[in-house]
Amino acid sequence: MVSKAENEANRLDEAARAGWLYYVAGNTQDEIARKLGVSRQSAQRLVSLAVSEKLIKVRLDHPIANCMELSHRLKEQFGLIACEVVPSDPDAPNSIAGIALAGAAEMERVLKSKETKIIALGTGRALRSSVEQLRRMDCPQHRVVSLLGNMMSDGSASGYNAVIRMAERVNARHFPMPLPVLARSPDELAVLHSQEPVANILDLARRADVTFVGIGDIADTAPMLVDGFVTRDDMRALMALGAVGEITSWVYDSNGRLLDGFTKRCVASAPLVVDSKRPVFGIAAGESKVTAILGALRGKLINSLITNEATAEQLLAQQSSGS
Numbered sequence: 001m002v003s004k005a006e007n008e009a010n011r012l013d014e015a016a017r018a019g020w021l022y023y024v025a026g027n028t029q030d031e032i033a034r035k036l037g038v039s040r041q042s043a044q045r046l047v048s049l050a051v052s053e054k055l056i057k058v059r060l061d062h063p064i065a066n067c068m069e070l071s072h073r074l075k076e077q078f079g080l081i082a083c084e085v086v087p088s089d090p091d092a093p094n095s096i097a098g099i100a101l102a103g104a105a106e107m108e109r110v111l112k113s114k115e116t117k118i119i120a121l122g123t124g125r126a127l128r129s130s131v132e133q134l135r136r137m138d139c140p141q142h143r144v145v146s147l148l149g150n151m152m153s154d155g156s157a158s159g160y161n162a163v164i165r166m167a168e169r170v171n172a173r174h175f176p177m178p179l180p181v182l183a184r185s186p187d188e189l190a191v192l193h194s195q196e197p198v199a200n201i202l203d204l205a206r207r208a209d210v211t212f213v214g215i216g217d218i219a220d221t222a223p224m225l226v227d228g229f230v231t232r233d234d235m236r237a238l239m240a241l242g243a244v245g246e247i248t249s250w251v252y253d254s255n256g257r258l259l260d261g262f263t264k265r266c267v268a269s270a271p272l273v274v275d276s277k278r279p280v281f282g283i284a285a286g287e288s289k290v291t292a293i294l295g296a297l298r299g300k301l302i303n304s305l306i307t308n309e310a311t312a313e314q315l316l317a318q319q320s321s322g323s
Helices: 004-024 029-036 040-052 063-078 097-111 125-132 163-170 186-194 196-206 232-240 262-266 287-298 309-321
Strands: 082-086 118-121 143-146 173-175 210-214 245-247 250-252 280-283 304-308
Touching (some): 004 029, 004 040, 063 287, 063 309, 082 097, 097 125, 097 280, 125 163, 186 196, 250 262, 280 287
Parallel strands (some): 143 173, 280 304
């Protein structure tokens, strides 16, 4: 008579054989069933048992494996809702092409919903590139709202506002923010925000089901400076205060704390929501953006991230070193 222990050993032997045939030899479940003399359902159960009993360790030998591992580590480290890490081009680690495609794919997942969604957009080159990659869709049920205006004090506009472009590509209602990026004073800001159309847009932004933002660095080559929204003296003053990044013109330090100063008093953008319960995707990559992305993650200004492999590795290395 066969003992219980012997039955268990035989069962694990069969599971190990099935697991080897499936994961190593590349057999189908039908082939495994034939070779082991069992039904297809039994073969399937044996393969599952090999995994559950940790008889098989699967090693994915593909470049995307490292991206998946980095994504998992970032989610664990920062408590993220979602994280997509795309492969980096070794010859162009600062390229945003890959993250633009990933950003578009995430946007399309939201846009496919039959239920009405409010989609809030920031601005920036990576975000605009993501919108450019969207396929044509018909989504009249959704509303696309801007988190900030794109006008400078002289009335000229930045080319990186993405709301109108998205609305054109997906046939959705859109709500651009009819404001300058920065008001000239807190009093002017109060007047601007009291206008009924603006108040309606701010309310939509507050109720957004999902938000996509770019992340800007604070430096002599920062988008805020290059695009003419602040002066070089303003930028250097922000740097002296410890500013490392900005999201929709809200400036923050290395721990994600919003900084006092003229930008905080006069930013006309919708307020940032710290530790939002709804997805707030930051789309950014590049060595110059690492400190800014890290600050946004630490301060929970974003809870989802789309970046590339090289940037993800630097984020984890800096977080580990405490810098």
